[in-house]
Amino acid sequence: MSRKNRKKGTEAGGAASSSDAPGLVERTWTTDTGTVELQRDPYVPGAWLLRVNGVPSSHIVPDRPDQLEFEYMRWFSTVVEEHVNTHLNPTSLRVLHLGGGACSMARYLAWRYPQARQVVVEFDAALTRLVREWLDLPRAPLLRIRAGEARAVTETLTGDSRDVVLRDVFAGEQTPGHLRTVEFTRHVERVLSPDGIYVLNVGDTRNLKGTRAEVAALLEVFEHVAAVADPAMLKGRRYGNVVLAASHAALPAAGSADAAALAKELLGGSLPAQYKDTAWCREFAGDAQPWHDKPADPVPVPPSGSASEG
Secondary structure, three states: OOOEOOOOOOOOOOOOOOOOOOOOOOEEEEEOOEEEEEEEOOOOOOOEEEEEOOEEEEEEOOOOOOOOOEHHHHHHHHHHHHHHHHHOOOOOOEEEEEOOOOOHHHHHHHHHOOOOEEEEEEOOHHHHHHHHHHOOOOOOOOEEEEEOOHHHHHHHOOOOOEEEEEEOOOEOOEOOHHHOOHHHHHHHHHHEEEEEEEEEEEEEOOOOHHHHHHHHHHHHHOOEEEEEEOHHHHOOOOOEEEEEEEEOOOOOOOOOHHHHHHHHHHOOOOOOOEEEOHHHHHHHHOOOOOOOOOOOOOOOOOOOOOOEEO
């Protein structure tokens, strides 16, 4: 689930080009988990929208990896970059993407941090092959795309092996429950470096019940938690996205220069957002109970198959 920004990107690199990547065509493919469809974006020259089973999943500007059109991805990039600048080494970043789509964030981070080593985990193996055909992506070891289920892959990873973990996994318009529990959060914590950061895209309804439960889970595992969303979403006035971040390293606290800089940056774009610190998150979560694993709930097993035109 995504909210789309129709304002052209303002990052360095010049105006968006109208040129297309050779592999991109308006078409629907049948994949391992349903269908994926590429459509031209009528509002942004040379840009494309990827729909997975009818739901907007990724926005692609082939020759502009720095142009992020989904607002929550702008929030991702703002939070990650602040944390990298404060706590991490930008020349040796290790990034894990849970949820791949068309690798929009992976392409952005490869542009921003050319030496980063990234792994993208995507449930639909056929989609991973299509994305490689569509786009000129960095090759291994800079960017590896791994077909698999996000939790199952995370549980196999070595401790202290990632500096940034980004979760952007949806089945329809909801993140699968087994990726929202305290137990899964502890797996992410184990994989992260001591100063690493976990950033999540949460889709929620107006009651924000799911967001409160996720914040509660993060607070049970990490020392610092922050939230980013537009004011209407935080006040429970609509359905949309909330970006959460968690780390054992300090995240900007209200009143600090870093928080002020983040707030200023997040006001840009067509959907101005607010930054909320750990103290706010504790108050927001209140007495909400975090979700825990249920032994009877199996972890989904990725299907196997190949892409075909539909």
